[in-house]
Amino acid sequence: MKLSNLQRFWISFILAVPMLIQMLAMPFHWQMPGYRWIAFGTTTIIMLIAAIPYWKSAWAAFKHHNSNMNTLVAVGTTVAYFYSIFALFTGRDVYFESAAYVTIFVLLGDAMEERMHNNASNALGKLLELQVKKAEVLKDGKYVDVPLDQVKVGDTIRVRPGQKIAVDGVITKGSTTVDESMITGESMPVEKTVGDPVVGSTINNNGSILFKATKVGKDTMLSQIVEMVKKAQTSHAPIQNLTDKIAGIFVPAVLIIAIITFTVWFVFFHATAVQAMLFAVSVVVIACPCALGLATPTALMVGTARAAKMGILIKNGEALEEANGLQTIVFDKTGTITNGKPIVTDLIGDPQQVLPIAGSLEENSEHPLAHAIMTKVKESQIKFPSAQNFKDLRGKGVQALVNGQPAFIGNAKLVTDCQLSAELQKQMIALQDEAKTVVLVGIADLVIGLIAIQDTPKPTSAEAIAKLKARGLKTVMLTGDNRNVAQAIADQVGIDQVIAEVLPGEKAEQIKKIQQSTSGKVAFIGDGVNDAPALSTADIGIAMGSGTDIAIESGEIVLVQNDLREVVCALDISRKTFNRIKLNLFWALIYNVIGIPIAAGMFAHLGLELSPELAGLAMAFSSVTVVGSSLLLNKAKIEDDPQLRKE
Amino acid sequence: MINAIVFGLAVALISFICYWFFGNHHEQAGNSTIQNNEQHATIVVKGGYSPSTLILKQGVPAKVNFDMQDSTACLAHVVFEKLGVDKDLTKQKITTIEIPTDQKGEIDYACGMDMFHGKIIIK
Numbered sequence: 001m002k003l004s005n006l007q008r009f010w011i012s013f014i015l016a017v018p019m020l021i022q023m024l025a026m027p028f029h030w031q032m033p034g035y036r037w038i039a040f041g042t043t044t045i046i047m048l049i050a051a052i053p054y055w056k057s058a059w060a061a062f063k064h065h066n067s068n069m070n071t072l073v074a075v076g077t078t079v080a081y082f083y084s085i086f087a088l089f090t091g092r093d094v095y096f097e098s099a100a101y102v103t104i105f106v107l108l109g110d111a112m113e114e115r116m117h118n119n120a121s122n123a124l125g126k127l128l129e130l131q132v133k134k135a136e137v138l139k140d141g142k143y144v145d146v147p148l149d150q151v152k153v154g155d156t157i158r159v160r161p162g163q164k165i166a167v168d169g170v171i172t173k174g175s176t177t178v179d180e181s182m183i184t185g186e187s188m189p190v191e192k193t194v195g196d197p198v199v200g201s202t203i204n205n206n207g208s209i210l211f212k213a214t215k216v217g218k219d220t221m222l223s224q225i226v227e228m229v230k231k232a233q234t235s236h237a238p239i240q241n242l243t244d245k246i247a248g249i250f251v252p253a254v255l256i257i258a259i260i261t262f263t264v265w266f267v268f269f270h271a272t273a274v275q276a277m278l279f280a281v282s283v284v285v286i287a288c289p290c291a292l293g294l295a296t297p298t299a300l301m302v303g304t305a306r307a308a309k310m311g312i313l314i315k316n317g318e319a320l321e322e323a324n325g326l327q328t329i330v331f332d333k334t335g336t337i338t339n340g341k342p343i344v345t346d347l348i349g350d351p352q353q354v355l356p357i358a359g360s361l362e363e364n365s366e367h368p369l370a371h372a373i374m375t376k377v378k379e380s381q382i383k384f385p386s387a388q389n390f391k392d393l394r395g396k397g398v399q400a401l402v403n404g405q406p407a408f409i410g411n412a413k414l415v416t417d418c419q420l421s422a423e424l425q426k427q428m429i430a431l432q433d434e435a436k437t438v439v440l441v442g443i444a445d446l447v448i449g450l451i452a453i454q455d456t457p458k459p460t461s462a463e464a465i466a467k468l469k470a471r472g473l474k475t476v477m478l479t480g481d482n483r484n485v486a487q488a489i490a491d492q493v494g495i496d497q498v499i500a501e502v503l504p505g506e507k508a509e510q511i512k513k514i515q516q517s518t519s520g521k522v523a524f525i526g527d528g529v530n531d532a533p534a535l536s537t538a539d540i541g542i543a544m545g546s547g548t549d550i551a552i553e554s555g556e557i558v559l560v561q562n563d564l565r566e567v568v569c570a571l572d573i574s575r576k577t578f579n580r581i582k583l584n585l586f587w588a589l590i591y592n593v594i595g596i597p598i599a600a601g602m603f604a605h606l607g608l609e610l611s612p613e614l615a616g617l618a619m620a621f622s623s624v625t626v627v628g629s630s631l632l633l634n635k636a637k638i639e640d641d642p643q644l645r646k647e
Numbered sequence: 648m649i650n651a652i653v654f655g656l657a658v659a660l661i662s663f664i665c666y667w668f669f670g671n672h673h674e675q676a677g678n679s680t681i682q683n684n685e686q687h688a689t690i691v692v693k694g695g696y697s698p699s700t701l702i703l704k705q706g707v708p709a710k711v712n713f714d715m716q717d718s719t720a721c722l723a724h725v726v727f728e729k730l731g732v733d734k735d736l737t738k739q740k741i742t743t744i745e746i747p748t749d750q751k752g753e754i755d756y757a758c759g760m761d762m763f764h765g766k767i768i769i770k
Contacts, residue, residue, distance in 0.1 A: 053717075060695060063694070064695040064699075066668075110719060252665070255664055259661055263653060263654060266650070267650045267653055
């Protein structure tokens with residue numbers, strides 16, 4: 001039977017309870033009856049199930065001339081354990097608890113790491129499932145269903161309304177609107193006609209089209225994105241574990257100090273062999289990385305738990321460190337800064353006249369603009385008659401009979417066909433300058449009103465961006481949308497720099513450019529499939545909880561509530577947690593720095609010696625200090641904590 | 648007399664520790680075996696990678712087996728940065744990774760924490 005680290009941790013922890021009680025009772029001079037034998041029994045089991053893997057790994061590392069955290073654990077536990085057995089039979093003080101607790105604490109760290117790894121989901125696989133299984137390919141003058149993997153470059157493929165486009169290609173016949181939101185995150189359908197490129201896995205809305213396949217299999221945009229995310233994820237250089245770095249020098253150094261201690265006492269101070277050995281053993285025992293092992297996992301545990309309560313999921317420790325050197329924060333537009341759904345922002349003309357007509361004409365439309373208009377009509381609780389004789393005005397809008405009169409609704413291309421007063425014309429241009437989509441509503445040949453539609457920023461975005469700027473961060477917007485729309489949104493929320501008209505596959509490239517141009521770290525916040533490579537490339541990827549699975553997997557931090565103010569909290573808690581880890585490591589090291597010379601007997605002439613009781617107590621104390629310091633994170637002040645926010 | 652022996656022993660031990668951990672050590676690189684136009688090699692994962700340097704022949708499809716013998720968390724993952732591979736080695740005893748050998752060069756790999764390193768040389 002193979003136990004997981006977590007199982008081994010719990011078994012060892014329960015076995016170690018009697019030793020914990022004894023350690024706490026020590027200052028009161030209470031001795032558990034038969035303690036030495038209880039400690040011997042339980043520690044032996046702990047060594048067998050929990051410490052032996054470290055001994056094996058350390059021995060193998062030793063053969064490679066390496067020493068690491070495991071070596072330190074192995075040396076500390078073997079010395080403490082075997083010396084204690086020697087002491088048990090010769091009537092000296094035992095140090096079993098040192099061996100047991102070092103093992104348990106290190107095991108806790110390993111168990112946490114194991115859990116983090118197991119939490120990784122398989123969204124990359126899910127992304128590929130977006131692909132259709134087959135396509136209608138033209139063969140010998142007939143359209144036949146062909147499995148996706150047999151579609152070749154140059155094949156002509158037919159796509160009916162509502163179907164998914166199978167692979168990447170160029171339209172050869174027909175025109176339609178395509179929902180590309182799964183790739184670009186852009187909620188507005190894109191109009192496509194002969195000569196326009198289409199992307200595999202996007203959804204064809206209303207027209208029937210023929211297209212020629214230009215990219216299949218591994219070359220499609222979707223496959224490329226999956227590949228980029230994979231590469232970006234593995235190339236994310238993980239920080240070298242600080243404790244491991246220290247251990248590389250620390251282990252040999254401690255061993256050397258222990259040997260010197262023994263020699264000096266034995267040769268120069270003529271101590272007995274047992275006395276000299278006691279000093280040497282004390283050095284190794286006190287150097288045990290108990291507090292060192294606890295410093296990182298406890299702070300991580302408290303910090304991430306507190307963040308989770310605020311609706312911020314921090315997926316790994318590296319994000320915490322990166323947050324420290326953050327200088328630039330890059331936002332995706334649609335769905336991140338904005339709501340991702342267009343809404344009616346302005347209505348020009350008499351609502352009592354304009355809305356009933358708009359409602360009649362758009363009632364049965366699937367177009368997202370129509371959806372925005374219908375939401376507005378329903379909100380205003382306006383009744384509208386049903387329309388007859390619908391006529392599609394080919395890329396301009398629709399026309400129908402409402403109450404026996406011809407009515408129309410559509411875009412600015414209608415202007416040439418109908419009458420638009422100079423006043424309305426002026427207002428239309430003003431609205432268009434604000435990057436709003438303007439819809440014209442009219443009866444007979446006269447335009448009676450304008451409806452302006454825009455994907456507006458979330459109400460909290462401007463506040464969040466102002467706060468981030470107040471922290472000295474540079475804010476950048478990265479979007480595939482056109483420059484005017486992007487700039488208009490940026491002005492509304494106060495973004496410093498706009499990078500617009502970025503192709504879906506180029507976002508990661510842009511992040512790299514920003515990284516090269518600044519010395520600090522770069523964070524990226526996004527939600528779409530096309531954001532995934534950028535999320536993995538950025539030093540910190542922050543995904544919106546409402547985003548696609550792939551974005552959530554690619555990000556190191558997930559904002560559950562989709563509120564940009566949480567970015568401020570996330571950065572605060574990351575900084576606080578990382579600083580706490582550094583403080584903990586400092587305490588743990590100071591403890592070793594002070595403890596080793598005392599253990600070596602350097603202050604013995606002053607009467608300052610580390611008796612076994614004191615060694616045990618000091619060890620417990622250092623661990624308690626570190627745990628307590630981590631728990632204090634719960635009390636650290638986080639600006640904008642949603643739990644304290646008054647809404 | 649005994650003092651001199653102890654002193655000598657201590658110096659010897661300390662020199663050994665310094666030599667062993669801080670000295671410059673070279674490890675023998677491993678080679679693959681070629682069968683039916685396919686090359687195989689095994690890297691044992693135990694407190695590190697042995698052999699940590701593996702030489703493969705260019706142009707012959709290669710499969711490298713990682714034999715997991717370490718049960719601590721340190722070496723649980725192997726990451727080939729260039730290839731976009733990040734494999735969990737603890738799921739099964741032997742994990743096979745296909746290495747592209749169409750180009751000459753070095754492919755580095757490391758554990759999940761970037762603490763243990765190894766490389767594959769294709770020539």
